[in-house]
Amino acid sequence: MIVPSETATIGEFFFDAAHCYADRPLLVAPSNSARAYDPQGRSLSYAEAAHAVHGLMAQYREAGYGVGHRVALFLENRLEHMLHKLALNALGVCCVPVNPDYRPRELAYLIEHAHVDLAVVLSARVADWEAARHEATWQPPHVVFEQWAAGLPPALVPAKTYVPEAQTPASILYTSGTTGRPKGCVLSHRYELAAGEAYATRGGLATFRATGERLYNPLPLFHVNASILSFYAVLLTGSCQIQSDRFQPSRWWTEVRQSQATIVHYLGVIIQMLHAQAPHDQERDHCVRFGMGAGVEPHLHAAVEARFGFPLLELWGMTENVRILVDNMPPRQVGTRAFGHALPGIEVRVVDDADGDVPDGQPGEMVIRHSERTPRKDFFSGYLDDEAATEAAWRGGWFHTGDVVTRDDTGMLHFVERRKNIIRRSGENIAAAEVEAWLLSHPDVEQTAVIAVPDEVREEEVLACIVLKPHAAQALSAASQEALLRSIFDHCSAGLAYFKAPGWVWFADHIPTTGTQKIQKHSIFAPGIDPRGLTGMHDLRAWKKRTNAR
Incomplete structure (x- = not known):
């Protein structure tokens, strides 16, 4: 070597x-x-x-x-x-x-x-x-x-x-x-x-x-x-x-x-x-x-x-x-x-939302650095033209990975889930915010929240919860649902890579928000419920195809 x-x-x-x-x-x-x-x-x-x-x-x-x-x-x-x-x-x-x-x-x-x-x-x-x-x-x-x-x-x-x-x-x-x-x-x-x-x-x-x-x-x-x-x-x-x-x-x-x-x-x-x-x-x-x-x-x-x-x-x-x-x-x-385990050159802490260390066995965000003296050595140089995002990720001298892990009493690290608002589908990271922003440009969509749901083959799939604008909601009927779904799906396919388009769509009367109008994604469906099986859930996975593959 x-x-x-x-x-x-x-x-x-x-x-x-x-x-x-x-x-x-x-x-x-x-x-x-x-x-x-x-x-x-x-x-x-x-x-x-x-x-x-x-x-x-x-x-x-x-x-x-x-x-x-x-x-x-x-x-x-x-x-x-x-x-x-x-x-x-x-x-x-x-x-x-x-x-x-x-x-x-x-x-x-x-x-x-x-x-x-x-x-x-x-x-x-x-x-x-x-x-x-x-x-x-x-x-x-x-x-x-x-x-x-x-x-x-x-x-x-x-x-x-x-x-x-x-x-x-x-x-x-x-x-x-x-x-x-x-x-x-x-x-x-x-x-x-x-x-x-x-x-x-x-x-x-x-x-x-x-x-x-x-x-x-x-x-x-x-x-x-x-x-x-x-x-x-x-x-x-x-x-x-x-x-x-x-x-x-x-x-x-x-x-x-x-x-x-x-x-x-x-x-x-x-x-x-x-x-x-x-x-x-x-x-x-x-x-x-x-x-x-x-x-x-x-x-x-x-x-x-x-x-x-x-x-x-x-x-x-x-x-x-x-x-x-x-x-x-x-x-x-x-x-x-x-x-x-952590290694020389990759030091690891598991922390809570205030960046305080959590006990072994408890879930927390994994933060990493090279060493105390040279924390950023051999890491990426930064996000292109986005110093604010780079520094936010490095707050406190540790890089915040956005991954929730646990550490056992041997020091072994175990993956739990992603803390970031990211959907992981077949190895692709999908930003829910990007899909939401594009869905909101559809003329019939008033509000939307995009979340991950389990998928037996692709790990996770994209679920879009959509509140329709009044004119679209009033005109919606069982006969017109498929046409509307196709319109929304085609809109996503025209502006997003095929894997980012929703594989599931749920039409909702409202999406829960906080007093400051922040969407509460965790409150859309009851705890422990797999939303894929709910009445009125639309499965669009068969429409998702890599149409431009060579």
Whole structure:
């Protein structure tokens, strides 16, 4: 393993790793005959990746891109996403990955908020990019990925003259915020290398062997998991990242076996879908040593490990700090939502609403820091252009995660729930406030409250409680309900990524509020009631489809 210095940049470290591990595979796309690109699969060695990165750097440099610029990558899960990211970072350019499920208004927000200088866009997504660009006041140029050889549009402003450093921004990743629009988490070169180092050195059942691992990751490259956590652990250890285009239950075991994966990354929804499949020989005929992920249902944890033949190591991490905590040392606490102990470099407290420590065994918010002397070391650099939100999250010198946990008498931490107003659906964080704000722009919606309800497959689903405007309420009848539901759902689908649209809708006469007119979400339904079974609840889950998937 090569350990990066605290002053290393991604470009410097990548080329050192490429020299050391030249002939080893770095990036692999598993074969998939139904896929339009690389149907036979593809493998790039460290040396081949370095050669490609040098070529991309030359082209970006010739067009004037360098330190201080931001480039959006709309490349889905292509291997080229990582090659472009490495080239951009080596030049000091900040990478802004694009969520391919964004609708034009969401993408327009990213374009304006990140103020990107250029976008690299798949030809199949050019119409999406153009629709978003025309909604934005800032309209940067783009280059079509398949027409790369024709050249890049020149940079609109000159690059800065200084060379990239460890604290230079490497990525801006957007994460749902409790107040509505996503926040841009600025991640430095040091953050990304430190995240990989933390994972690669956790040890125990998560040990990376000197001969290198083959890590299968079906998660999207616009998330911190695949593009940073796993990729830099791979890079530091001379291992290989097998990057699927996306998770497909029917292809999981085929791709895992054919790629000879030794590590797999998962979400809770992935495990549930795999467990729901009929047993077959492939699920035990593999090379997997361990799975790394979060959200496996406690009642399934032991059973799935026994069925598939490898441990599922539950972790905790977030975009603001993905130097993970993980339950990886035997004896593990399987099926308890345990995710590890505090470690040097990740100090933990469990606190109440006044930031006072709570006793072990009692739930409280988890707050973290690197150390008393350097609390923010190796954390995210801050929320883009939002110093107030950054400082609020760091109040008292501890980063407030928004996650409610308990700590037992051994120091083991157990996840309880999210304190923030966030819905977690199939690995996606959904800000209830963002969905509420968009629902209120529908002409028939007077008031709304969006909450999470359980979902047997996707962990949680979006439930919208809606008070209609008088004209709509008076006209509502059993015959017109479906038309109104379709109108509301289509409105959400037009302005929000498909996964954010309500899967359940409840029409209410009123929504309880406090004396200061703050909505009391906890009072909408009686305690202990599963609202999904109530008379008058509308199930729209079948309408939620990833319509723009390629």
